[in-house]
Amino acid sequence: MVSKNILRDIIVSNEEFILKHINKIVERKGLLFPQTLNKSVVLYGVRRSGKTFILFNLFKSNRERALYVDFEDERLLGFGLKDFEELKDVMLEMKPDLVEEELVFLLDEVQNIEGWERFCRRAVERENIRVFVSGSSSKMMPSEIQTELRGRSWSVEVFPFSFREYLRAEDIDTTDKNLLYGPRKAILKKYFSEYMKWGGFPEVSLLKSDLEKTKLIKEYFSAMYFRDLVERYNIRNIPLLESLTDKLFSSFSLKFSLNAFYKQNKDRFPFSKDLLFRYYRHFLQSMLVFEVKKFAESTYTRMRNPAKVYLVDTGLCRRITSADAGRLLENIAFLELRRRGYEVFYFEEERECDFIARTDEDRLFPVQVCFELNEENMEREIGGLIQACRWLNINDGTILTYGDEKDLRIDGINIEVHPVWKWLLQHRSAQ
Ligand SMILES: Nc1ncnc2c1ncn2[C@@H]1O[C@H](COP(=O)(O)OP(=O)(O)OP(=O)(O)O)[C@@H](O)[C@H]1O
Ligand SMILES: [Mg+2]
Numbered sequence: 001m002v003s004k005n006i007l008r009d010i011i012v013s014n015e016e017f018i019l020k021h022i023n024k025i026v027e028r029k030g031l032l033f034p035q036t037l038n039k040s041v042v043l044y045g046v047r048r049s050g051k052t053f054i055l056f057n058l059f060k061s062n063r064e065r066a067l068y069v070d071f072e073d074e075r076l077l078g079f080g081l082k083d084f085e086e087l088k089d090v091m092l093e094m095k096p097d098l099v100e101e102e103l104v105f106l107l108d109e110v111q112n113i114e115g116w117e118r119f120c121r122r123a124v125e126r127e128n129i130r131v132f133v134s135g136s137s138s139k140m141m142p143s144e145i146q147t148e149l150r151g152r153s154w155s156v157e158v159f160p161f162s163f164r165e166y167l168r169a170e171d172i173d174t175t176d177k178n179l180l181y182g183p184r185k186a187i188l189k190k191y192f193s194e195y196m197k198w199g200g201f202p203e204v205s206l207l208k209s210d211l212e213k214t215k216l217i218k219e220y221f222s223a224m225y226f227r228d229l230v231e232r233y234n235i236r237n238i239p240l241l242e243s244l245t246d247k248l249f250s251s252f253s254l255k256f257s258l259n260a261f262y263k264q265n266k267d268r269f270p271f272s273k274d275l276l277f278r279y280y281r282h283f284l285q286s287m288l289v290f291e292v293k294k295f296a297e298s299t300y301t302r303m304r305n306p307a308k309v310y311l312v313d314t315g316l317c318r319r320i321t322s323a324d325a326g327r328l329l330e331n332i333a334f335l336e337l338r339r340r341g342y343e344v345f346y347f348e349e350e351r352e353c354d355f356i357a358r359t360d361e362d363r364l365f366p367v368q369v370c371f372e373l374n375e376e377n378m379e380r381e382i383g384g385l386i387q388a389c390r391w392l393n394i395n396d397g398t399i400l401t402y403g404d405e406k407d408l409r410i411d412g413i414n415i416e417v418h419p420v421w422k423w424l425l426q427h428r429s430a431q
Helices: 004-021 051-061 083-094 116-126 163-169 184-198 202-206 210-231 238-250 258-265 273-285 299-304 322-339 378-392 420-426
Strands: 040-044 066-070 103-108 129-134 153-157 254-256 289-294 307-311 343-348 352-358 364-369 396-401 406-410 413-419
Touching: 004 051, 004 066, 004 083, 040 051, 040 116, 051 066, 051 103, 051 129, 066 083, 083 103, 116 129, 163 184, 163 202, 163 420, 184 322, 184 420, 202 210, 210 238, 210 273, 238 258, 238 273, 238 307, 254 307, 258 273, 273 289, 289 299, 289 322, 307 322, 322 343, 322 352, 322 364, 322 396, 322 420, 343 378, 352 378, 364 378, 378 396, 378 406, 378 413, 396 420, 413 420
Parallel strands: 040 129, 040 153, 066 103, 103 129, 289 343, 364 396, 396 413
Antiparallel strands: 289 307, 343 352, 352 364, 406 413
């Protein structure tokens, strides 16, 4: 139980803080929120990706009827499920003219309140409250949300800045039609190579000096490593965790086989296969690492083949030499496909294609990524894409590169070759 006075204090001080101290908020326009459906919106995603700032921005645009509460606030110790009702009462006492109006509740780190799902359900079904919740923990992942809220929540995965958002952070007008052409193209390419190198964590993007960026990324990584892995899962076998980290963070855009890892390391230090599988799962739960499975009809084939791994941000990729640029592009393309809400697989039969993406409407499309198309790889890259198209019975495929751009028609298949940075800016959503 928390007293009304404290709740009032918190509401007022948060309002003041957001309105007075949070000045520059880069709009996250690509996020898909439900417009009319009565659903609670659940924001989840890796730490520092900007979830709290999305709530701040929602507060700014709904300020007359919104409240923001952070359940990590120590003054809220002892807040229980019943206190949500008090929160509403306090708000209406402060703003009585809202009694008949829709309210907007922005609840941060809400996983700290046992049973929060029940409140959300009631709020959207009966109380005329729009609810947006967020939290840093894997407890907010769709698979973890309590059954009470299943079907009544709308989960939105938050990633670090997309390239478009990154440009917006640099005050570039991304709606400018001429951006992709003429002299501005060179500036855009310069920004893109920065984006490849540093990734899109918002705070990192906004820093100016390379030294500070490096330092902040290191800090992020170690905070996530210790808090979201070691402490959270009570990890004891540190040599195993360290080797696995090293391997995963240098294997971005590559296949990763747990069995091979086991064989390579089992004589170096003691660990069981079960433990290895468990630690790997924790990486996925931390949302630092994603896996992409092989495209196959049967679940059995999908599970039996090793997955490819991608990192949540290219700023975290390790051992970058110029030879890894193609893999960085691939990682960026993966993240963008996920931002657009697609399910992603890789294709591998006699030939390979990096991605098969599946849209919400079940449309499939293959995407191949390579640094450039040249004499050496042309046959392989195009051949893989064509085989994927045939397999899916479709006539269009995409190849993403650093700088090549052309339209090809080969064996009845239309192939669009785009520079990744252009493709990132051309999608209809998130203008
Ligand atoms: N849209 C944005 N515009 C400007 N800066 C941002 C934006 N989003 C995030 N930031 C910067 O990145 C920092 C981290 O963002 P934020 O606190 O919103 O992340 P989070 O996902 O809530 O992290 P955590 O999971 O640790 O709570 C902010 O303090 C701010 O400096
Ligand atoms: Mg936060």
